[in-house]
Amino acid sequence: MTQRDSLTYDVVVVGAGPAGLGCAIRLKQLSQSRGQELSVCVLEKGAEVGAHILSGAVMEPRALSELFPDWKQRGAPLITAVTxxxxxxxxxxxxxxxxxPPQLHNTGNYIVSLGEVCKWLSLQAEAMGVEIYPGFAATDLLLGAEGEVQGVLTGDVGRLKNGQPSPRFQPGMELRARQTVIAEGCRGSLARRLNERFSxxxxxxxxxxxxxxKEIWEVDSPLYRPGQVTHTVGWPLDSRTYGGSWIYHLDDRRVSVGFVVGLDYSNPYxxxxxxxQRFKTHPALRALFQGGRRVAYGARALNEGGWQSIPRxxxxxxxxxxxxxGFLNVGKIKGSHTALKSGMIAAESLYEHLNDTPQLSECTLFEPALRTSWVGQELKAVRNLRPGFRWGLIPGLIHAALDTWIWRGRAPWTLSHAHADHQTLRAASACTPITYPKPDGKLTFDRPSSVFLAQTTHEETQPDHLILADPKKALTINxxxxxxxxxxxxxxxxxEIVNSNTPERHLQINAANCxxxxxxxxxxxxxxxxxxxxxGGSGPQYPNL
Structure with missing residues (x-):
């Protein structure tokens, strides 16, 4: 039996993004103002706070102003106002x-690096007594005799691919808590397990x-205008595939450019x-990047289900x-403000719950508080925008216009998401392969050079973190x-499929690239x-995404 160290807190938060840090800060604000100090710990799997944070990002400061009315005086890194x-x-x-659309009117908002915002939030949290541990990945749940969650277990360090300990082996730690807050971000591994366990x-x-x-560019173009925000839909995607782009002009001649593809697409090619890469070659866009230099790259899945997909x-x-x-506001293409506010509402609910119920139990105060807050109101108002695009781009735009300007988000129906994304692919034999142009190394690039910019690192000898439940399906199905x-x-x-044209073909997983x-x-x-x-500490190192 591995001997593990154990620490106990009132609240353990998994994830140092806007939601997790907002929750930790608000808990400290409440407990310190009322003379009832709570111990709060935040775990972050990235090597440092912000290392795994990736977002567009235009930030609406509403929640931040509620958390810190003096955020400007505190030096929050909201610098480039939208113009x-x-x-x-x-x-x-x-x-x-x-x-x-009204939801995309960004007057009063700021173009930011969300990673920098999270670093700043972490400094505010630590100054208030929150313990933050970057480089520690929460890998398992600690369960009580009746199945209740009693905290989390951090991952072992120094195991070999076969699971045996290496000379640098260090066992993970038990972090026990009266309440555990899961703020891992989109498609977190613990959230998935909790969903399966508690339905x-x-x-x-x-x-x-x-x-x-997403990419960050340093540009030298007369088209650069700090504070300009551009969103696009349409080309290069076909009319049946949901997606779009952003181009945000930051300070210091930097431009954030990104592209989103809905994962309910059907063509496996x-x-x-x-x-x-093809998007950047559009005649109306390429001049902005010509002569510039790409300095950062990253990618991340994002929730689009909205109001009707929120779990218990x-x-x-x-x-x-x-x-x-899943609190992303698809209509605004923003989630940092709703994430931060959800953490604050969670803290207020947890503080009341912990004072009233000292034993481990379910904090049922949070969900009604969230759903009746301005976060819930925002998400409910835009609930029909994303599913409306199942009819295609032009019908989706028409429906979105009606829902926004005529019904104003108060239509007496809620459109459904018909399928999970993994159910939508058609057989390759029924689809047309897509031929993409070769990268030119100036405007368009290949994957290896892009992953290099993401600065991703993984210890080569550690156990695989990408697991095939049935390895045979990689060939017989996929x-x-x-x-x-x-x-x-x-x-x-x-x-990567190796030897694809021979009977010896097999799937190779280059996990170090992840x-x-x-x-x-x-x-x-x-x-x-x-x-x-x-x-813990593996993965990308996003310095300014």
Missing amino acids: EDQFLLLSERRACRLPT LSAGAQPQTYGLGL LDPFEEF LSFPGGILIGDSA WEIYRSPETRYCPAGVY IHCKTCDIKDPQQNIRWVPPE
Whole structure:
């Protein structure tokens, strides 16, 4: 039996994103103002706070102003105010400017690096007495005799691929808590296990996802305008595939450009990474990047299901917050403000619950508080936008316009998400292969050079963190029926079919390339691939995404 160290807290938070840090800070604010100090710990699997944070990001400061009314005086890294909004419909050669939807009016918002915002939040939290442990991945749940969650277990360090300890072996720690807050972000491994154990999604519609790919450029173009925000829909995606882009002009001649592909797409030959590269070649866009330099790359799955896909938010011994619960506002293409506010509401509910109920139990106060808050109001108002695009791009835009300007989010119906994303792929034999142009190394790039910019690292000898439930299905299902879509939907070149034209073909998993986007865990047609946390500190190092 491995001897593990154990620490006990009032609250353990898994994930140092906006939701987790917002929860920790608000707990400290409440306990310190009322003279009842609570011990709070935050675990972060990235090597440092912000290392795994990736978002567009235009940040609405509403929740931040509620948490810290003096955030400007405190030096929060919200620097570039939005000065202009554009919404474009792209065809292959043209860009048609459309009326900007009210949800995308960004007056008063800021273009930010969300990683930098999280670093700043972590400093505020530590100053208040929150203990933050970066480089520690929560890999398992600690369960009581009746199945209640009593905390989490961090992953071992220094195991070999066969599971045996190496000379550098260190066992994980037990972190026990009266309440455990899961704030892992989109498609977290513990949230998935909790969902399976407690049937948290029973009664909710399937969660649906997008894959967001992002680059930071340093540009030298007369088209650069700090504060300009542009969103596009249309080309290069076909009319049946949901997606779009953003181009945000930061300070210091930096531009954030990103592309999102809805993971409910049906053609297994579609390659989101290549669609992103092709997008930058549009005649209306390429001049912005010509002569510039790409300095960062990353990718991350994001929740798109919205109001109707929110699971039960509490379970015995803990709660789900932020993207672990799916609080992204698809209409605004923003989730940092709703994540931060969800953490604050969670803290207020937990504080009251812990004072009234000293034993481990379910905090049922949180869900009604969240659903009746402005977060719930926002999500409910835009609930029909994403599922409306199942009819295609133009019908989806028309429906979105009606829902926004005529019904104003108060339509007496709620559209459903018909399928989970892994159920939507058609057989390769029924689809047309897509030919993508070769990268030029100036405007468009390949995966290896992109992964290099993500600075992802994994100890080569550690156990695999990408697990096939049935390795045979990689060929009998994924190859034979779908021609191995994982080799295309992965934005980091993790999956590769070796000797594809011979009977010796096999799937090779280059786990060291993984940038923790979770797309394989979502899109695999048989749910045969499961992402689990590698050693703490592994993965990408996003310095400014």
